[in-house]
Amino acid sequence: MRLSLDCIPCFFRQALEGSRLIGASSKRKKQILDEFASLIPSIPLSATPPEIARLGYGILRRASRGDPYKRIKIRSNRFALSLLGRLRKKVFSSRDRLLTALKLAIAGNIIDFGVKNNLDIRNELKKILSRESRAEQRRASVFHYAEFKRSLDSSGKILYLADNAGETLFDRILLEEIKRIYPGKEVLYAVKERPVINDALVEDAQVCGVGKFAKIISNGSDAPGTVLSLCSRDFKKAYKNADMIISKGQGNFESLSGQRRPIFFLFMVKCPVVAGESGCRMGDIVLLYSPGKGRKGSRAENR
Amino acid sequence: MRLSLDCIPCFFRQALEGSRLIGASSKRKKQILDEFASLIPSIPLSATPPEIARLGYGILRRASRGDPYKRIKIRSNRFALSLLGRLRKKVFSSRDRLLTALKLAIAGNIIDFGVKNNLDIRNELKKILSRESRAEQRRASVFHYAEFKRSLDSSGKILYLADNAGETLFDRILLEEIKRIYPGKEVLYAVKERPVINDALVEDAQVCGVGKFAKIISNGSDAPGTVLSLCSRDFKKAYKNADMIISKGQGNFESLSGQRRPIFFLFMVKCPVVAGESGCRMGDIVLLYSPGKGRKGSRAENR
Numbered sequence: 001m002r003l004s005l006d007c008i009p010c011f012f013r014q015a016l017e018g019s020r021l022i023g024a025s026s027k028r029k030k031q032i033l034d035e036f037a038s039l040i041p042s043i044p045l046s047a048t049p050p051e052i053a054r055l056g057y058g059i060l061r062r063a064s065r066g067d068p069y070k071r072i073k074i075r076s077n078r079f080a081l082s083l084l085g086r087l088r089k090k091v092f093s094s095r096d097r098l099l100t101a102l103k104l105a106i107a108g109n110i111i112d113f114g115v116k117n118n119l120d121i122r123n124e125l126k127k128i129l130s131r132e133s134r135a136e137q138r139r140a141s142v143f144h145y146a147e148f149k150r151s152l153d154s155s156g157k158i159l160y161l162a163d164n165a166g167e168t169l170f171d172r173i174l175l176e177e178i179k180r181i182y183p184g185k186e187v188l189y190a191v192k193e194r195p196v197i198n199d200a201l202v203e204d205a206q207v208c209g210v211g212k213f214a215k216i217i218s219n220g221s222d223a224p225g226t227v228l229s230l231c232s233r234d235f236k237k238a239y240k241n242a243d244m245i246i247s248k249g250q251g252n253f254e255s256l257s258g259q260r261r262p263i264f265f266l267f268m269v270k271c272p273v274v275a276g277e278s279g280c281r282m283g284d285i286v287l288l289y290s291p292g293k294g295r296k297g298s299r300a301e302n303r
Numbered sequence: 304m305r306l307s308l309d310c311i312p313c314f315f316r317q318a319l320e321g322s323r324l325i326g327a328s329s330k331r332k333k334q335i336l337d338e339f340a341s342l343i344p345s346i347p348l349s350a351t352p353p354e355i356a357r358l359g360y361g362i363l364r365r366a367s368r369g370d371p372y373k374r375i376k377i378r379s380n381r382f383a384l385s386l387l388g389r390l391r392k393k394v395f396s397s398r399d400r401l402l403t404a405l406k407l408a409i410a411g412n413i414i415d416f417g418v419k420n421n422l423d424i425r426n427e428l429k430k431i432l433s434r435e436s437r438a439e440q441r442r443a444s445v446f447h448y449a450e451f452k453r454s455l456d457s458s459g460k461i462l463y464l465a466d467n468a469g470e471t472l473f474d475r476i477l478l479e480e481i482k483r484i485y486p487g488k489e490v491l492y493a494v495k496e497r498p499v500i501n502d503a504l505v506e507d508a509q510v511c512g513v514g515k516f517a518k519i520i521s522n523g524s525d526a527p528g529t530v531l532s533l534c535s536r537d538f539k540k541a542y543k544n545a546d547m548i549i550s551k552g553q554g555n556f557e558s559l560s561g562q563r564r565p566i567f568f569l570f571m572v573k574c575p576v577v578a579g580e581s582g583c584r585m586g587d588i589v590l591l592y593s594p595g596k597g598r599k600g601s602r603a604e605n606r
Contacts, residue, residue: 005332009315016308029308030348040340045333 050225076166108170144289155243163249225251353528379469411473447592458546466552528554
């Protein structure tokens with residue numbers, strides 16, 4: 001999807017939050033905002049949000065001389081790992097194990113410090129998992145579960161695009177279930193090459209045990225999404241050859257919506273721009289199938 | 304008060320809203336944001352928020368070649384005038400007429416399109432006016448009414464700083480009450496010299512009948528607040544000579560808090576930065592007395 005002009009104030013907010021996170025002084029914080037402001041005129045309207053977010057994060061990383069979200073990622077992994085037993089039990093005891101694992105994987109998308117972090121993770125998890133009745137199920141405005149199952153049945157090669165650290169544990173739950181039902185499938189799990197916000201790296205996938213159920217690869221990039229032009233040749237090959245792509249989080253949706261590949265977007269709607277683009281509501285848990293045939297790119301006009 | 308770095312994302316949001324208001328194309332909207340972004344590095348941390356908002360609005364005014372908020376101001380005046388009979392009746396029938404008029408004047412501050420306009424004006428008015436019980440009164444975390452009455456009693460010259468068009472009608476209600484109790488006082492009502500957002504100009508004060516109860520003057524500036532360095536010599540003289548200053552709205556608070564003059568700030572708290580600075584909560588109606596002795600400037604560090 002193309003950048004919405006509403007993303008610009010939001011990028012500044014995120015840059016400011018990041019500059020606070022790294023403990024910058026007022027003067028340094030202002031310099032970070034100044035540097036980001038100086039990039040705005042060079043941003044084309046055709047850019048996707050993760051391309052711009054990457055620029056902002058690059059400024060933060062240079063200012064902090066390291067990985068400013070390292071601690072948050074470690075904390076997120078630990079928190080998620082503490083839930084592992086309960087989450088697996090939840091899956092094992094449910095009538096439709098795949099559905100429960102899928103919902104959990106989407107629920108894991110609330111572990112996200114890139115957007116305003118005002119969600120109480122535990123409560124949110126409870127709420128999402130309790131949506132078992134039909135009436136409550138309807139709250140998930142887009143949930144292409146039948147298509148998801150059909151696609152799993154027929155796909156030989158599956159590419160799973162990770163989002164955040166900690167969330168990787170929830171992905172592992174879904175991957176474990178997929179591997180149980182389809183032990184023969186080739187499943188690749190793609191993380192970012194270099195730190196960007198709290199996005200998962202190889203180590204975050206490993207520590208959450210993803211490696212037992214999928215082959216962990218890097219996408220070769222440090223964009224908080226999947227910006228194909230920035231990805232490695234190997235990743236692009238895997239992307240092209242996959243029969244089914246499972247894409248986690250808003251960043252991957254923002255960078256891949258409208259692409260001509262069979263993608264299942266799994267995410268929580270956390271911002272009004274993505275809500276508008278996906279036709280969902282804020283807070284919705286979404287399983288959106290884009291068969292990859294038809295329109296390329298999204299709306300004609302940046303709002 | 305000094306700029307908070309949180310104001311910067313908010314200025315971009317306001318610039319975008321303004322560019323939508325003037326019906327700019329996507330390209331033009333982006334140019335407006337680009338132009339504003341290019342100013343950010345030159346903004347000193349010592350600036351007050353209205354000084355920066357003025358720059359942003361200047362870009363919008365040049366882009367629209369006129370007064371982009373003209374229609375909104377006319378509509379606000381009309382809406383407020385339609386309430387006049389009911390508001391006066393409310394004052395006449397209340398036990399403490401001055402208090403009711405004062406509350407109404409603060410309530411009028413909800414007519415503001417410079418900040419996110421998500422308040423239902425009629426409902427908000429009802430709510431504020433119904434806060435008669437002690438328990439509800441307590442919700443107004445700062446309400447220096449005794450000091451206000453004492454100051455009115457002892458002041459010969461009163462300077463009233465206007466905020467928005469439409470709100471001027473609510474100011475007129477308070478001015479009418481002041482004039483009734485103290486017919487001999489000299490009351491000046493200062494509006495902006497040139498259009499800025501929906502701030503009141505001379506015509507907005509006149510159409511709401513302010514002229515019957517106060518002398519309408521201009522402050523000589525087009526900042527959405529009272530930035531003294533930009534005001535006319537005449538206004539600064541009036542400001543210096545006033546025994547009591549009644550200041551309406553956040554913009555005047557942002558530009559005058561910490562000044563060494565006896566000022567009563569009347570406003571609704573509409574943003575978290577002002578909430579932090581004033582020690583009040585979002586949505587509070589505030590009557591804050593700053594005797595003008597003591598600290599100059601506000602916090603030492605921009606957040």
